[in-house]
């Protein structure tokens with residue numbers, strides 16, 4: 001996967017609140033193209049593996065419970081400088097600290113229920129996209 005792609009997940013709070021379309025429209029207006037997407041419910045095993053880097057942190061268990069609590073929407077997004085551009089577009093982890101106009105300021109409830117995940121590096125974008133999608137799932 002090229003560095004012009006990144007992985008996002010519309011989280012269970014936003015999906016259950018019918019915010020998926022609004023969030024995707026917001027990101028498309030920001031220049032992102034949808035390269036692949038799916039709707040799914042993560043198992044505890046999948047959520048634990050996806051967030052393994054946070055294992056042992058105080059919020060890990062709550063994070064896994066939340067991410068398995070409902071449907072979510074992983075997607076690969078494309079744009080120049082995709083990883084950094086998406087991190088800018090979604091805003092700070094805690095919506096109270098997120099800049100005006102960011103996805104989390106607009107749609108997130110709290111640091112835990114924060115509407116969207118985005119990869120934090122090209123390396124993780126590649127690994128995280130692979131977690132949900134095969135190369136053949138991606139639009140070329």
Ligand code: CMP
Pocket residue numbers: 054059063093111112113114116117118
């Ligand atoms: P995300 O970008 O999906 O990556 C890890 C997630 O852990 C983060 O968003 C938050 O939803 C969640 N989280 C919950 N509590 C904290 C915390 N105190 N610090 C960082 N992340 C947290």
